[in-house]
Amino acid sequence: MQNKALLEKTVPNSGENNTLITLDGISKSYDSAEILKDVSLHIRKGEFVSILGPSGSGKSTLFNIITGLLPADRGTLDVHGEIGYMQQKDLLLPWKTVLDNIVLPLDLKGSNKEASRSKAVSLMDRIGLKGYEHRYPSELSGGMKQRASFLRTFLASGEIMLLDEPFGALDSITKGSMQAWLLEVQEAFNVTILFITHDIEEAIFLSDRIYVLSSRPGVVKEKLTVSFNQQNKRDRLINPELLVLKETIKGLL
Numbered sequence: 001m002q003n004k005a006l007l008e009k010t011v012p013n014s015g016e017n018n019t020l021i022t023l024d025g026i027s028k029s030y031d032s033a034e035i036l037k038d039v040s041l042h043i044r045k046g047e048f049v050s051i052l053g054p055s056g057s058g059k060s061t062l063f064n065i066i067t068g069l070l071p072a073d074r075g076t077l078d079v080h081g082e083i084g085y086m087q088q089k090d091l092l093l094p095w096k097t098v099l100d101n102i103v104l105p106l107d108l109k110g111s112n113k114e115a116s117r118s119k120a121v122s123l124m125d126r127i128g129l130k131g132y133e134h135r136y137p138s139e140l141s142g143g144m145k146q147r148a149s150f151l152r153t154f155l156a157s158g159e160i161m162l163l164d165e166p167f168g169a170l171d172s173i174t175k176g177s178m179q180a181w182l183l184e185v186q187e188a189f190n191v192t193i194l195f196i197t198h199d200i201e202e203a204i205f206l207s208d209r210i211y212v213l214s215s216r217p218g219v220v221k222e223k224l225t226v227s228f229n230q231q232n233k234r235d236r237l238i239n240p241e242l243l244v245l246k247e248t249i250k251g252l253l
């Protein structure tokens with residue numbers, strides 16, 4: 001009998017099997033305004049990929065297309081796996097407590113309520129929401145709301161998380177600790193992350209690969225692999241290569 005695992009390893013392009021999302025030639029216009037033009041990208045299992053572009057370049061529109069909220073005008077989309085989507089503006093329900101908001105998608109799925117809550121509470125502790133379980137969203141700061149919203153997406157996600165500028169509204173100190181936390185979470189739970197940002201340094205710090213979008217219409221200007229400190233991304237912040245790559249990307253935008 002043949003060794004199947006060995007065979008698969010030797011098949012050329014067998015890595016394709018790990019591709020969870022593929023976009024090929026996606027275009028979108030609103031009325032006569034072209035928003036996205038011929039966008040092709042992919043993300044493989046376990047990757048952290050960022051879409052970096054100025055505001056108005058169609059990043060959020062792209063996520064709406066990937067999640068099926070919006071049809072594309074042209075192009076093809078191929079998704080393998082369950083997607084969790086954290087939209088740019090937080091959508092916590094004002095009449096539910098923070099904890100009930102976080103576990104809402106799990107409650108809707110019919111998951112065990114006690115198990116969902118105990119998992120949520122332990123994670124709330126880790127992102128500085130301890131003690132806010134039974135408060136209401138209006139009692140939280142902007143950053144705390146964003147963290148609660150993040151946690152809700154995280155708990156409800158299958159293997160793929162789409163995060164649309166999740167840390168955009170946070171102060172730089174909170175943002176830094178949330179970024180480090182996100183890398184930990186990704187490592188610990190082995191999730192695949194497609195991330196939108198307009199912050200060049202954030203994209204370099206977090207990503208394995210970056211797609212740089214031009215301003216309107218959004219076109220993929222460049223695909224970059226962040227090849228330094230791949231094993232310990234925290235060291236990127238003190239690596240001069242970060243500044244070099246930052247300048248390269250600035251030159252593209």
Ligand code: ADP
Nearest residue numbers: 030035053054055056057058059060061062216
């Ligand atoms: P980004 O997330 O990169 O800032 P968006 O995808 O939100 O960009 O928006 C891209 C462009 O599309 C913007 O100019 C925005 O005004 C326009 N746009 C977004 N949604 C609509 C809509 N429903 N109707 C018309 N124009 C829209």
Ligand code: MG
Nearest residue numbers: 059060061088
């Ligand atoms: Mg946006």
